[in-house]
Amino acid sequence: MLDQSMKVDLEVASTFFRDDSGTIHCADALGFLNSLSTNVADIVFLDPPFNLGKKYGEHSKADDLAPENEYEEFIQGVLTESIRVLKPGGAFYLYHIPQWAIRFASFLSKDLDFRQWIAISMKNGFARPGYLYPAHYALLYFSKGDPNVFNRPKIPTTKCRHCDGYIKDYGGYVKYVEDGINLSDVWDDLSPVRHAKTKNRPSNELPIDLLRRVVQISGYRGGLLIDPFVGSGTSIIAAKETEMVFLANDRDETACQISKNRYLNHIGN
Numbered sequence: 001m002l003d004q005s006m007k008v009d010l011e012v013a014s015t016f017f018r019d020d021s022g023t024i025h026c027a028d029a030l031g032f033l034n035s036l037s038t039n040v041a042d043i044v045f046l047d048p049p050f051n052l053g054k055k056y057g058e059h060s061k062a063d064d065l066a067p068e069n070e071y072e073e074f075i076q077g078v079l080t081e082s083i084r085v086l087k088p089g090g091a092f093y094l095y096h097i098p099q100w101a102i103r104f105a106s107f108l109s110k111d112l113d114f115r116q117w118i119a120i121s122m123k124n125g126f127a128r129p130g131y132l133y134p135a136h137y138a139l140l141y142f143s144k145g146d147p148n149v150f151n152r153p154k155i156p157t158t159k160c161r162h163c164d165g166y167i168k169d170y171g172g173y174v175k176y177v178e179d180g181i182n183l184s185d186v187w188d189d190l191s192p193v194r195h196a197k198t199k200n201r202p203s204n205e206l207p208i209d210l211l212r213r214v215v216q217i218s219g220y221r222g223g224l225l226i227d228p229f230v231g232s233g234t235s236i237i238a239a240k241e242t243e244m245v246f247l248a249n250d251r252d253e254t255a256c257q258i259s260k261n262r263y264l265n266h267i268g269n
């Protein structure tokens with residue numbers, strides 16, 4: 001349940017939805033973060049716009065195409081505020097394309113402890129002349145000092161769908177993989193949300209399993225997850241499944257509405 005320390009200054013970030021498990025706000029990410037108390041979050045999860053000219057809800061493509069220095073300044077402001085709201089021992093995640101992730105990782109390293117660069121296979125980019133085909137996104141994982149929570153999830157071993165045998169030869173180690181294998185820092189088993197049938201909205205949406213893993217690694221029942229760019233609400237569904245509480249935000253009212261509907265649908269209302 002949300003407690004007093006998790007309160008949002010409502011004059012800054014107007015509340016779009018609220019229940020006992022969390023709130024969804026409709027404001028600029030920076031304003032939303034400014035309105036939060038210090039040292040409250042167990043997880044801050046950021047999947048910001050990438051400044052690639054994407055159209056989000058009522059905002060135009062041009063809104064996601066700022067001069068590079070302006071974009072960098074905006075994200076660095078969001079990172080600074082995210083670090084402030086993160087509890088000592090809390091976990092910080094940033095999902096981004098490698099060319100920005102490397103710059104923001106260096107910025108974050110001044111105040112947080114780098115833990116992992118998780119490579120997430122996403123084969124939906126375009127080949128650029130002079131470069132290898134880009135096939136992964138970065139999920140940066142940092143903590144504010146030693147992590148309070150760290151669980152290493154196991155994932156199922158891949159089996160042949162015809163004979164049910166292991167695809168890989170584990171030799172004498174087979175008894176160690178029967179309950180699954182340790183999750184590595186290369187996640188190549190997540191499918192992008194592409195099909196209209198499974199999508200909650202036309203623009204970007206992360207696979208729910210990505211957020212489930214984040215919450216599994218760093219979350220716990222009753223802990224607080226903060227997501228200032230909630231989009232279609234993927235993070236709040238994962239938080240709710242683990243009985244975490246959440247403070248979510250998006251500046252786009254359509255995104256807030258989609259997140260709210262998806263959440264209500266998830267809890268059966």
Ligand SMILES: C[S@@+](CC[C@H](N)C(=O)[O-])C[C@H]1O[C@@H](n2cnc3c(N)ncnc32)[C@H](O)[C@@H]1O
Nearest residue numbers: 028029047056204205206229231232234251252
């Ligand atoms: C990449 S999407 C997030 C997708 C989300 N992780 C999901 O799974 O649905 C980025 C979101 O940030 C929102 N956004 C863009 N600029 C923003 C800003 N300045 N403040 C708050 N939200 C913003 C967009 O409306 C969009 O919904």
